[in-house]
Amino acid sequence: MTLDSGAMSPSTHRSPEDAPSRTGQQDAPNPSGTTVEPPAAHLAAVGVGIEYGPRPGERGGATTAAVSRVDLTMARGDFVCIVGPSGCGKTTFLNAVAGFLPVTRGTLRLDGRDIPGPGPDRAMVFQHASLLPWRSVLDNVTYGLELSRSMKRAEARERARDLLDLVGLAHAADQHPGQLSGGMQQRVNLARALAVEPEVLLLDEPFASIDAQTREVMQVELLRICTERHVTALFITHDITEAAFLADRVCVFGPRPGRIVKEIAVSLPRPRDQKIRRLPEFTALVDEISDTLHGAADSALPAGRPETEGAR
Numbered sequence: 463m464t465l466d467s468g469a470m471s472p473s474t475h476r477s478p479e480d481a482p483s484r485t486g487q488q489d490a491p492n493p494s495g496t497t498v499e500p501p502a503a504h505l506a507a508v509g510v511g512i513e514y515g516p517r518p519g520e521r522g523g524a525t526t527a528a529v530s531r532v533d534l535t536m537a538r539g540d541f542v543c544i545v546g547p548s549g550c551g552k553t554t555f556l557n558a559v560a561g562f563l564p565v566t567r568g569t570l571r572l573d574g575r576d577i578p579g580p581g582p583d584r585a586m587v588f589q590h591a592s593l594l595p596w597r598s599v600l601d602n603v604t605y606g607l608e609l610s611r612s613m614k615r616a617e618a619r620e621r622a623r624d625l626l627d628l629v630g631l632a633h634a635a636d637q638h639p640g641q642l643s644g645g646m647q648q649r650v651n652l653a654r655a656l657a658v659e660p661e662v663l664l665l666d667e668p669f670a671s672i673d674a675q676t677r678e679v680m681q682v683e684l685l686r687i688c689t690e691r692h693v694t695a696l697f698i699t700h701d702i703t704e705a706a707f708l709a710d711r712v713c714v715f716g717p718r719p720g721r722i723v724k725e726i727a728v729s730l731p732r733p734r735d736q737k738i739r740r741l742p743e744f745t746a747l748v749d750e751i752s753d754t755l756h757g758a759a760d761s762a763l764p765a766g767r768p769e770t771e772g773a774r
């Protein structure tokens with residue numbers, strides 16, 4: 463499948479059973495009077511607060527409260543986008559889910575278990591691809607598999623070739639990162655993250671440094687890949703239209719210390735293609751996210767101060 467096609471395959475359609483879960487969903491009686499169990503949470507954050515200790519060499523020993531009280535429940539296969547003002551704690555929260563940071567308060571669980579640290583069940587995709595320049599594209603994709611020694615070399619290379627095919631870069635397997643455009647490098651980055659077959663993809667502004675046209679193509683491809691592989695995705699972005707296009711739900715963070723001020727369900731049909739951006743529902747959704755974001759930022763400002771850096 464090429465990355466140049468705007469359309470997604472029919473297999474990307476989500477069935478009603480895959481409908482987005484809702485935070486705070488309660489057991490509800492069905493018409494026959496019995497209680498319907500909500501789907502078991504795959505990822506569950508309850509009252510999560512995260513503080514940083516004093517920076518090394520800092521006098522006075524002040525801590526920084528980055529995240530105050532985040533409640534978020536995700537079912538397997540959910541795609542949740544987080545938007546919020548700069549410095550509100552989005553990356554901090556993502557890093558805690560990745561297992562790079564401990565939570566200070568509350569609980570953060572994956573499949574009912576506290577997150578003890580990083581693990582192969584989660585993979586991060588950052589804004590910059592950070593590929594190894596001396597390795598070929600194929601060898602960059604196999605890198606994580608080599609480190610984990612989870613399979614034989616031939617098997618790892620076969621998987622890497624499949625993934626390069628998936629992201630439309632089969633033809634570039636023997637090239638080196640320096641020979642690729644920024645968008646192509648980010649596709650390799652995505653393939654590398656997928657190589658370890660993570661259950662959860664954590665993406666921190668992965669398309670922020672890619673040109674607008676390539677970004678829109680990548681968004682469609684990311685949705686297709688996550689749906690085909692039933693990957694749970696938590697995606698940070700400053701781009702409101704990107705959040706609206708990708709998400710089952712958009713979580714709007716308020717200013718630091720961050721918490722979710724509103725969780726907005728996205729009812730746009732799937733599979734999504736570029737045409738969806740022209741729907742009035744899409745425009746209304748973008749407006750709702752924008753209003754929430756700016757409302758949250760404004761409420762945190764002392765009167766007379768200019769607005770803090772917000773979403774683009």
Ligand SMILES: Nc1ncnc2c1ncn2[C@@H]1O[C@H](COP(=O)(O)OP(=O)(O)OP(=O)(O)O)[C@@H](O)[C@H]1O
Nearest residue numbers: 514517526528547548549550551552553554555718
């Ligand atoms: N290692 C650290 N030690 C102390 N404070 C930190 C550290 N990392 C981040 N912070 C602070 O925590 C707060 C949240 O940072 P974070 O990077 O999570 O925000 P963000 O919402 O991802 O920002 P942006 O949108 O600009 O990337 C900021 O005030 C930041 O300065």
